[in-house]
Amino acid sequence: MNGKILIEFFINVFSMGSLYALIALGLVFVFGICQLINFAYGEFITVSAYILYFVGTFTNLPWPIVFLIAILVGVAVGYISELVAFRPFRGRSLDALLVTSFAISVILQNMFQIGISPRSKPVPVPAVLAQNVNLFGVTTPLRNIVMIITTIVLLVVLTLIMKYTPLGIAMRGASENFVTARLMGVPANQVISVAFIICGFLAGVVAIFWSCRTGSVEPMMGGTPLNIGFIAVVIGGMYSLPGAVAGGYVYAFISNTLSLVLPTTLLSYRDAIMFIIVITFLLLRPEGLIRGSYQEERVG
Amino acid sequence: MKTKKNTISATPNVTGSFSSFDFAGKWSTPLFLIVIYVVIGFFIWWLNIPFIEDIFTSSTINLIMVLGFQMYMGNSGILNWSYVGYAGIGAFFSAIFSMDPMLKSMQIPTMYPFLVKLHLPFILALFAGALIATLVAALIAWPLMRLSDSVGAITQFALLIVINVVLSQWSQVTNGPRTFTLGGSRKTTYELVMAVAVLVIIAVFMFKESSLGLKLRATRDDRYAARSSGINFIAVRYVGYVASAFIAGFAGGLYSHYILSITAASFYLSQLFVVLSMLVIGGSMSVSGAFFGTLVVTLARQGLSQVELGLTRSGFEAYGMTEIVVAILMIIFLIWRPNGLTGGRELTLNSFKRLIGKKKLKPTGNRKKMEEII
Numbered sequence: 001m002n003g004k005i006l007i008e009f010f011i012n013v014f015s016m017g018s019l020y021a022l023i024a025l026g027l028v029f030v031f032g033i034c035q036l037i038n039f040a041y042g043e044f045i046t047v048s049a050y051i052l053y054f055v056g057t058f059t060n061l062p063w064p065i066v067f068l069i070a071i072l073v074g075v076a077v078g079y080i081s082e083l084v085a086f087r088p089f090r091g092r093s094l095d096a097l098l099v100t101s102f103a104i105s106v107i108l109q110n111m112f113q114i115g116i117s118p119r120s121k122p123v124p125v126p127a128v129l130a131q132n133v134n135l136f137g138v139t140t141p142l143r144n145i146v147m148i149i150t151t152i153v154l155l156v157v158l159t160l161i162m163k164y165t166p167l168g169i170a171m172r173g174a175s176e177n178f179v180t181a182r183l184m185g186v187p188a189n190q191v192i193s194v195a196f197i198i199c200g201f202l203a204g205v206v207a208i209f210w211s212c213r214t215g216s217v218e219p220m221m222g223g224t225p226l227n228i229g230f231i232a233v234v235i236g237g238m239y240s241l242p243g244a245v246a247g248g249y250v251y252a253f254i255s256n257t258l259s260l261v262l263p264t265t266l267l268s269y270r271d272a273i274m275f276i277i278v279i280t281f282l283l284l285r286p287e288g289l290i291r292g293s294y295q296e297e298r299v300g
Numbered sequence: 301m302k303t304k305k306n307t308i309s310a311t312p313n314v315t316g317s318f319s320s321f322d323f324a325g326k327w328s329t330p331l332f333l334i335v336i337y338v339v340i341g342f343f344i345w346w347l348n349i350p351f352i353e354d355i356f357t358s359s360t361i362n363l364i365m366v367l368g369f370q371m372y373m374g375n376s377g378i379l380n381w382s383y384v385g386y387a388g389i390g391a392f393f394s395a396i397f398s399m400d401p402m403l404k405s406m407q408i409p410t411m412y413p414f415l416v417k418l419h420l421p422f423i424l425a426l427f428a429g430a431l432i433a434t435l436v437a438a439l440i441a442w443p444l445m446r447l448s449d450s451v452g453a454i455t456q457f458a459l460l461i462v463i464n465v466v467l468s469q470w471s472q473v474t475n476g477p478r479t480f481t482l483g484g485s486r487k488t489t490y491e492l493v494m495a496v497a498v499l500v501i502i503a504v505f506m507f508k509e510s511s512l513g514l515k516l517r518a519t520r521d522d523r524y525a526a527r528s529s530g531i532n533f534i535a536v537r538y539v540g541y542v543a544s545a546f547i548a549g550f551a552g553g554l555y556s557h558y559i560l561s562i563t564a565a566s567f568y569l570s571q572l573f574v575v576l577s578m579l580v581i582g583g584s585m586s587v588s589g590a591f592f593g594t595l596v597v598t599l600a601r602q603g604l605s606q607v608e609l610g611l612t613r614s615g616f617e618a619y620g621m622t623e624i625v626v627a628i629l630m631i632i633f634l635i636w637r638p639n640g641l642t643g644g645r646e647l648t649l650n651s652f653k654r655l656i657g658k659k660k661l662k663p664t665g666n667r668k669k670m671e672e673i674i
Binding site: 035092283 | 377379443444446447449450451453454459462466469573576621624627628631634635638
């Protein structure tokens with residue numbers, strides 16, 4: 001009985017952690033290179049979720065193609081927003097970038113409200129993913145397993161790209177020190193665009209799994225994944241990709257543990273507790289669990 | 301020997317001109333802003349249209365919020381996301397203090413008994429609410445003041461979420477996720493907000509020009525240089541942050557007694573966006589920027605919401621268009637005029653003189669040249 005709960009707990013932690021790791025990864029790719037906390041990331045996810053809703057509801061395309069379209073749109077949104085809104089701010093102050101990404105998030109949210117509907121829409125989900133499977137004597141929806149496998153595959157592919165391709169090496173160089181990387185001939189525009197494209201791609205993947213879990217999409221849904229991404233990134237380490245992944249799993253572990261341990265009256269404060277953990281982390285260990293190329297950010 | 305004497309005799313003159321009460325220079329700014337504000341206020345009072353008076357009152361509450369926002373953000377250069385959270389704290393607590401105990405136990409049956417018993421006159425309740433916001437800021441802010449740049453921004457953002465979650469869940473104080481209804485009549489009057497706004501303009505300007513404000517601006521411009529000239533920037537930031545939380549709390553109290561029913565969601569990202577867009581468009585580095593930003597954005601918002609209403613009436617759902625336009629405006633400003641309308645400068649009598657002077661100087665210069673030629 002007790003062992004079963006433990007297995008269930010760990011399956012939950014791993015599947016949710018995988019999703020959170022992907023969310024955090026999308027944030028870190030952009031942050032590592034431009035130092036930009038991309039507030040519009042949540043809305044990238046919402047766009048892809050809306051595409052899932054439209055294509056899935058109004059056409060009869062097979063599921064893999066629907067997913068592919070959603071991911072491609074995520075990529076396009078990432079790339080276009082970089083071109084239109086972030087490129088003019090290259091070299092400007094951090095606050096200007098932050099405010100811009102916040103403004104873009106507001107623009108997108110209101111566009112969904114006007115263009116689609118302020119109310120939530122049901123997202124069709126392939127029945128296969130909702131099926132229950134038996135794992136170590138515990139029944140769990142198939143999507144949890146798929147989520148874990150997808151994440152592992154994506155992580156391996158991304159690691160290989162970052163390690164061995166010229167583009168990946170250029171990106172790692174740019175995140176270490178952007179100015180020096182440019183002096184060495186790394187094309188700045190290309191590297192930043194690719195970072196945003198990867199961010200959009202991950203947003204697309206996250207959208208698929210996120211809407212599989214919630215089954216609906218609404219204009220403001222981007223807030224929750226964004227907050228989760230923040231926490232995971234801060235815990236894991238803002239300048240390192242493995243750190244972001246670790247942060248995602250740690251977040252899932254802490255939040256699942258809190259749901260088990262906290263009494264019901266305190267459960268609604270879970271988010272507040274998570275963010276207090278974030279603030280504590282920023283104060284005591286601002287470089288996160290895994291130290292990346294941490295840059296001087298604070299004095300005193 | 302001689303040169304040394306010269307420099308010594310030259311210095312008192314320079315300091316003398318700085319220390320004298322420079323009325324045409326910097327001190328004309330608050331006067332100008334107050335005159336403009338009061339003229340608008342009296343004009344609207346003279347028009348005597350309730351609809352426009354309501355707009356004026358609610359915009360003045362925004363103005364007070366933006367001024368307090370400028371006080372910390374403009375002088376320290378740190379984007380203070382948590383600011384509207386303090387407005388929320390002030391709003392809820394001033395409402396708790398000012399409400400009649402009978403009414404309170406009816407409206408919010410879950411409230412702690414000791415809070416139900418509390419009762420203060422309205423003005424004192426406003427101060428008490430603001431003081432509680434200040435107290436919360438004073439208790440948590442000290443360690444956070446070390447953080448700058450993106451780490452600082454994330455911390456402040458996280459703090460805003462923490463405040464929001466607590467306000468929206470603590471049913472014994474804020475009625476939880478349900479609406480907190482104050483009941484009774486509207487206590488935030490036209491005259492009151494005008495008086496407060498005038499005082500806040502003066503206070504924010506005095507803060508900027510005080511030695512504390514000067515130190516804070518020094519930490520904004522160059523953190524390390526400020527520190528090496530002996531400025532304890534944590535302390536300076538701390539005082540600025542806590543003081544701006546007081547103004548936020550006070551504005552929040554005015555807001556709750558104006559709107560009469562509040563939820564924690566009123567003090568979250570959408571309100572932050574309103575305040576931030578006003579400050580960014582006006583120019584965050586100056587008090588004039590906060591003032592004119594509020595003025596311009598308020599006018600734009602009112603115009604746009606009329607268009608929105610018209611479109612919705614004709615069958616086209618357009619709620620949210622205002623936000624989109626303001627957001628685009630903000631991005632455009634950040635790209636082409638990152639220091640806002642005012643460019644980070646204050647409006648002074650001297651700046652007018654300079655404008656007029658330039659026009660007058662040209663002909664005299666020409667005449668002089670002509671005379672020389674003749």
